[in-house]
Amino acid sequence: MIKWLQETYSAKVYTFTADLGQEFADPTRFKEIEEKAYKLGAVKHYTVDLKERFVKDYVFPAIKANGLYQGIYPLSTAVGRPLIAIEAIKIAKKEGISVVAHGCTGKGNDQIRINITANAYAPEIEVLQPLIEWNMGRDEEVKYAERHGIPVNKYKKYSIDENLFGRSAECDILEHPEIEPPEDSREWTIAPEKAPNEPEYITINFEEGVPVGLNGEKMSSIDLLRTLHDLGCKHGVGRIEHMEDRAIGLKSRETYEVPAALMLIKAHKDLEKYVCTKQENSFKNMVDQRWSELAYEGLWVDPLKDALDAFINEINKKVTGSVKVKLFKGSAEVVARESPYGIYDMNLATYETASTFNQNLSYGFIPLFGLQSKMGFLIKKKIKKNKK
Ligand code: ARG
Numbered sequence: 546m547i548k549w550l551q552e553t554y555s556a557k558v559y560t561f562t563a564d565l566g567q568e569f570a571d572p573t574r575f576k577e578i579e580e581k582a583y584k585l586g587a588v589k590h591y592t593v594d595l596k597e598r599f600v601k602d603y604v605f606p607a608i609k610a611n612g613l614y615q616g617i618y619p620l621s622t623a624v625g626r627p628l629i630a631i632e633a634i635k636i637a638k639k640e641g642i643s644v645v646a647h648g649c650t651g652k653g654n655d656q657i658r659i660n661i662t663a664n665a666y667a668p669e670i671e672v673l674q675p676l677i678e679w680n681m682g683r684d685e686e687v688k689y690a691e692r693h694g695i696p697v698n699k700y701k702k703y704s705i706d707e708n709l710f711g712r713s714a715e716c717d718i719l720e721h722p723e724i725e726p727p728e729d730s731r732e733w734t735i736a737p738e739k740a741p742n743e744p745e746y747i748t749i750n751f752e753e754g755v756p757v758g759l760n761g762e763k764m765s766s767i768d769l770l771r772t773l774h775d776l777g778c779k780h781g782v783g784r785i786e787h788m789e790d791r792a793i794g795l796k797s798r799e800t801y802e803v804p805a806a807l808m809l810i811k812a813h814k815d816l817e818k819y820v821c822t823k824q825e826n827s828f829k830n831m832v833d834q835r836w837s838e839l840a841y842e843g844l845w846v847d848p849l850k851d852a853l854d855a856f857i858n859e860i861n862k863k864v865t866g867s868v869k870v871k872l873f874k875g876s877a878e879v880v881a882r883e884s885p886y887g888i889y890d891m892n893l894a895t896y897e898t899a900s901t902f903n904q905n906l907s908y909g910f911i912p913l914f915g916l917q918s919k920m921g922f923l924i925k926k927k928i929k930k931n932k933k
Pocket of ligand 1: 620621622623654655704705706713714715789799
C-alpha cells in the first residue's frame, strides 16, 4: 500500500500501527514494521500502544454485554476496529492529513467498522481503500510486492487478525465450510485431545461486571487477560468455527481462537444471571443480542449503543463476586459462583423439610398464573369443533 499510494497519487504517506496486544509474544515485530515503512518511503511512522484503552473501553464493555455475535463469536476483531479508526483520525488531524487509507477489502466487516467510525469522527477526512481501487487478488498482490522489491516476510496462507481478546483466521482451505479447519490454522491453542488429562480449576473475580482478579489475587486488566489466555491455550479452550453472516450480507466461514474471551464471557454471564431477577435476565438477553449486532456491524457510534450501554452498566453495578471455572480438554465450564448480591436463598429453595417456602400458596398461584393460557386452550378446541 505504501508503494502503491506513492506511485498512484504521488502522495506523502504517513503510517500507523495500532498495538492492541497482537503478536504479544513478539514485540520486535513492531520495530520491523516501522523499519519497513521507512524503507518504503513513509514520511513518518506511528506505533501507538492502545492496549490499556482497548481493554478498558472496548473489551470490558463487551464482557458486560456478554457480547457474542449470533450467540457464538465474542467480537474480538470487531471491538478493536473503532479504536483503530479513532486513533488514525487523531493522527490525521494532528498531521494535517486529508485522506486515510486502510488495508480492508471491500468484502468484509472491518471496512464498515473503520469507515463509519472515521466518517463520524471526521466527516471532512476521506477514507480510501486501496484494496478496492487496485483490484488485485492476494496472489497478484504478492507479485506486485516482489516486482517492487518489497519483502513479503512471514507470508501466511491465512488472513489473520489478532489482539488481546482473540485471534481470527480466514482464507485458503478455511473457505471450504465442509472441511474441518486444519491444525495449522490454529496457532494459540493446543488441540483439546492433546490437552492435559487433569482438569484445572480457576476462580475469576468480578467487581461491577469487570474482571479484577484471579483466585482472589488482584491483577491489572492486561495481566489478567494474558494469564487467562495462557491457561486457556494450555487446555485447548476457545476454538470456534462459525458459519457467519457478515454485515454486508455474505455468509462466510470464520475460525477463531478466543480462550480468554470465552472464559470471561461465560463466567460473567453466569454471575450476572445469579444476581439479577428473572425479569432482568430476560430483558438483558435481548439487550445483549442487540448490542452484539451493533458492535459487529460497526455501528459503535450509533446513539442506540449509548442507550444500551447505560442499561448494561446499570445492571452490572451488582455483578460482583467470583466464578469457579473448570478447564478440561477444550472446555471451560462454570461449576460454582459466589456473590454478596446473589438472589438465591437456600432456605427457600431446599427440598429438605426445613424449607421456609410455603408450598400451599401454589394452590392459589397456579390457577391465576395459567388462567389465560387455559382459556385460550379451551377456545382453540371450540374453534376446531365449529369448523367441522
Ligand atoms: N469475521 C470476523 C469479524 O468480522 C473476523 C474478521 C477478521 N479479519 C481477518 N482477516 N481475519 O469480526
